[in-house]
Amino acid sequence: MENTDEVVSHAINLMALLGWTVGGAAVGVAVAVVILLLTLLLSRRSRTLNAFRRRTRAPFLATLLFVGALTGYSLADVPETSGLYLAVKHGLLLAVIACLGWFFYASCGLLQDVTHARLRRDARDAQRMQTQSQVLQRVLQTIVVIATLVVMLLTFPAARAPLASLLGAAGIVSVVTGLAAQSTLGNMFAGIQLAFTDAIRVGDTVTVSVGGTEEVGVIEELTLTYVVLRIWNERRVLLPSNYFTGQAFENWTRTGADQLGKVEIHFDWPVPMAQIRQEVQRILVESELWDHRTWNVQMTDSLGTSATVRVVLSAATPGDRWDLECEVREKLVAWACREIPWALPRLRTVPEEVHVVNRDVSDQRVAELAEDLQRITAANSHQDSAEIPVQDDAVAARDPLHAARLRASRRKAKQARRRSVLHRPAGPPQAPTALDSTRVITDPTMVAGDLAPAHRSTPDPTATASLADTDGDGTRLYSGSADAEARRALFAGPGEDVIRQREETIVMQALDARGQIPPPPEGDSDGKRPKAQKETSDD
Structure with a gap:
């Protein structure tokens, strides 16, 4: 129970x-x-x-x-x-x-x-x-x-x-x-450290070393242990966070997205710098990628067999800079081939004639040839060749080939004396100048060879029309299409507001270090904020 x-x-x-x-x-x-x-x-x-x-x-x-x-x-x-x-x-x-x-x-x-x-x-x-x-x-x-x-x-x-x-x-x-x-x-x-020191932000364009090569990309994601970098060919590179604190890297959009680019082209020594500057200016003015900030053309090197001409140009974003560099390079090379082909780089060679003697000439043979040469250049060498009996020459009697050479040399000397008498100038002889041995050729038709036509004419209108009718696809990587424009916006940096805020932060830090921080505006001293600001923060 x-x-x-x-x-x-x-x-x-x-x-x-x-x-x-x-x-x-x-x-x-x-x-x-x-x-x-x-x-x-x-x-x-x-x-x-x-x-x-x-x-x-x-x-x-x-x-x-x-x-x-x-x-x-x-x-x-x-x-x-x-x-x-x-x-x-x-x-x-x-x-x-x-x-x-x-x-x-x-x-x-x-x-x-x-x-x-x-x-x-x-x-x-x-x-x-x-x-x-x-x-x-x-x-x-x-x-x-x-x-x-x-x-x-x-x-x-x-x-x-x-x-x-x-x-x-x-x-x-x-x-x-x-x-x-x-x-x-x-x-x-x-x-x-990266998050709170503002060294990099999401959207910054940076240059890092990956596998021994320099890669340019945009900070796509910033985590606690790694950083995701999106490079120009849409690959993603994951880098540890301590890479950006222990190694040097370039931040292209730290204080602004505008950049200077350069185009280097090799020309021959007689390069017309004035004409190149005019053509570069025309190309930049006609291009919408140039931000009208700066440009110049200089000869930066003259070593070797050519001269290096560098074109410096400015653009608003890294994408515009790349496309503008390619555009200037393409148009400047085409203009140089069309207008100044004689200034294109070329390699100069001097041929050297080498005669190979296979016969072994003994000392006795050399002595005999020396005697023959002395006899030819003697004082009576101006006489007719018939007066010198070849049959009485001991060497010619032994060597028929040598006898033929002697007759040919005497005949050539006789012809040379006759030409000198016929073409002798009437006045006194003039001393040779240094320019007699060198001739400067400036005619493009004589120097360029196959590169320039004998008579320059206007381009074919049909060919020009076919080139003008093209839509320009494939000429730019960061503009000209929807995908290219998206890529351009990606590499444009975090924006002007972010860059301006960074500059203001630097100024405020400098003022704080000097003790020159301005007083807060009215309404903040008593802990009260304006009504509009309060409503914004409540949201």
Whole structure:
């Protein structure tokens, strides 16, 4: 009989405990629904509150559900001290802690919503806030996860002493952890440094070294441990955050997106610099890519077999600079081939005649040839060749070939003497000048050869019309099509407002260092803000 009463008593206590638990959970859900409805009504006037409600409604509902269940379970007047009762109560407590961690983890995402709201209204601070909010959100979420795990471990009595010892030895643990995860922690701190020092922002155009080559790209994403770089051919390069804190890199849009470009072309020594300057000026004036800021043409090198002519030009964005460089190079080369072909680079060679003697001439033979040469150039060499009997020459008698050479040389000398007498000038002889051995050729038809026509004429009108009718596709990488314009906007930098804000920040920092910060405007000294500013911040 006593066993039956005891079973009935346990059943009644279990039903009461279950009722209290379910009732408490229902009350918690009801309270959560009421609060969510109130926030729904209030969020119609505030986008920040609406974003907070959307992000936290699920964890908020789960948190109040388990809080109500734990409260009802604890308020149940049931004399139950078994192990199962305590285990269920501890499980509900862990669920409440986990839901609270979920709630705070989701609340950290509110930073991104605030950034996007500011991005739509105030583009001046949007890039900086977006970069910093991404890093700050990840840091806060990491802290929330670690804190939630620590609190859950502290609910176990057996884990309190080891955890307290572990926290007490935090110095040793931090040293060991730092040595084991040096690169990871270094990237994390580097990411925080990049976010809050404003070295780079999302949208900046930078130049980095990847695999030994220089790559130009746009900062697409800035995380806690790595940076995503989108380069010009739409590839993504992931670089650790400590790359930008430990190595030098170029930030093309740090204080402005305008740039100077250069085009180098090699010409021959007689290059007409004045004509090239006129043609470059005409090309730049006719191009919409030039920002009319600066340009010049200079001869920067004259080593080797050619002269280097450099054209410096300016453009508003890196994309415009690249397209303008290519356009100037193409048009200037075409003009040079058409108008000044004699100034194109060329390689000069001097042929050298080499006569190979295969016969081995002995010393006696050399002496005989020397005697013959002396006899030919003697004083009586002006006489007729018939007066010198070849048959009496001892050498010619032995060598018929040598006799023929002697006769030919005498005949040639006789002809030369006759020509000198016929073409001798009437006046006194003139001394030769240095220009007699060198002739400067300036006629393009004589120098250019096949490159220039003998008689320059106007271009073929049909060919000119066919070239003018083309739509220009394929001539530019950053303009001329929808995709190219999008690429141009991508490489245009974070915007003029961001650059102006950076300059103002530098000025304010300099004034702060000198103690010359101007006083705040009226309405800020008493802690009150203007009405328009207050309404903007409330949103």
